[in-house]
Amino acid sequence: MFSLQSKIAIVTGGAKEIGExxxxxxxxxxxxxxxxxxxxxxxxxxxxxxGACGQAHNCDVTAPDAVTHTIDEIARNHDRLDILVNNAGAGHIGKLDATTEKDLDSMYTINVRSVYFCTRAALPHMKKSGGGSIINLSSIVSTVGIPDRFAYSASKGAVAAMTRSIAVDYLEDGIRCNSVAPARVHTPFVDAYLEKYYPDAQNEMFSQLSRVQPLGRMATPEEVAALICYLASDENAFLTGASLPMDGGAFTLQP
Ligand SMILES: NC(=O)c1ccc[n+]([C@@H]2O[C@H](COP(=O)([O-])OP(=O)(O)OC[C@H]3O[C@@H](n4cnc5c(N)ncnc54)[C@H](O)[C@@H]3O)[C@@H](O)[C@H]2O)c1
Known part of the structure; x- marks a missing residue:
């Protein structure tokens, strides 16, 4: 089950955390x-x-020419492309009146334009390969109002909408597109944030952030990766256009 044997997969932002x-x-x-x-x-x-099945490519996903060049090169080397994970992204903290135009543009560039550039470059190769699976990293903020996340929410809402649009437009090419919407994932970003903003109450704030998820903890990058792996596999052939929560119940439960 869930074998990806012989598939060619591109993971953007693969150097750390969820991507890694x-x-x-x-x-x-x-x-x-x-x-x-x-x-x-x-x-x-x-x-x-x-090991032997891994290879790193130095490419900025916000630079359209570099993206096209890199994805073309990968697909040509293997004469196919099966999976694209649009994972590279960044966060921003702030309400609307604490968000500058530059902040908003920067969220749009890294979280929205990058998905457009990478998917645009991957599509012709997936079509040629007879189909493919695209997985976008959205977030719980695409459906739930989380405080202090104005620009980030706007960008991840766009990712969820782009996912549906891509899914419906390439049905006949055998290309599926789904997104994963995690709540908080425990990464070094969380620890650095607590260290910076709550130096004297790190443990207390960590527990508070954990309790936001009804399961009482944050997700791990490996749990998010397992869902991405399932979405990429042929066992998932009947699911497209979906935004799957990875949220410890935060979308749906009120214990
Ligand atoms: N960590 C969370 O709690 C969480 C929750 C919901 C959604 N997400 C989303 O999941 C994705 C991954 O999150 P993470 O916490 O693992 O992020 P991270 O910051 O730990 O890693 C992101 C990776 O993307 C790379 N990257 C950044 N800008 C890039 C660019 N211009 N070109 C190429 N690579 C670039 C970084 O170098 C890094 O390796 C993001 O899209 C994020 O918004 C994360």
Whole structure:
């Protein structure tokens, strides 16, 4: 079940956290993993940990020409492309009146335009390969109002909408497109945030953030990666256009 044997998979932002865990899951399932990132030392570290089926590419997903060049090169080398995970992204904290135009544009560039550029470059190769699976990283903020996340929410709402649009437009090409909407995932970003803003109450704030998810904890990158792996697999052939919560019940439960 869930084999990705012989599939060619691109993971953007594969050098760290959710992207890194996804690269490992894909490799364990037999995929050839091509990770795209601007963090070269970590991208090389992940590729080398994966071994022969891993390869790192230095590419900024906000630069359209570089994206097209890199994805064309990967697909041509293997004469196919099966999976694209649009994972590279960034966060922003602030209400509307604490968000500058520059902040908003920067969220749009890294979280929205990058998905457009990478998907645009991947589509012709997936069509030629007879189909494919695209997985976008959205967020709980695409459906739930989370305080202090104005620009980030706007960008991830766009990711969920783009997912549906891509899914419906390429049905006949055998290309599926789904998004994953995690609530809080425990990554170094969370620890750094608590250290910076709550130096004297880190444990208390960590518990508070954990309790936002009714399951009482944050997700792990590996749990998100497992869902991405399922979405990429042929066992998931009947699911497209969906936004799947990875949220410990935060979307639906009020204990
Ligand atoms: N961590 C969470 O709690 C959480 C929750 C919901 C959604 N998400 C989403 O999941 C995705 C991954 O999150 P994460 O916490 O693992 O992020 P992260 O910041 O730990 O890693 C992001 C990766 O993307 C790379 N990257 C950033 N800008 C890039 C660019 N211009 N070109 C190429 N690579 C670039 C970074 O170098 C890094 O390796 C993001 O889209 C994020 O919005 C995360």
């Amino acid at each position: 865990a996804t690269c490992h899951s894909f490799a364990q399932q037999g995929a050839m993993v091509r990770l795209i990132d601007i963090d070269i030392p970590n991208a090389l570290r992940v590729a080398s940990a994966i």
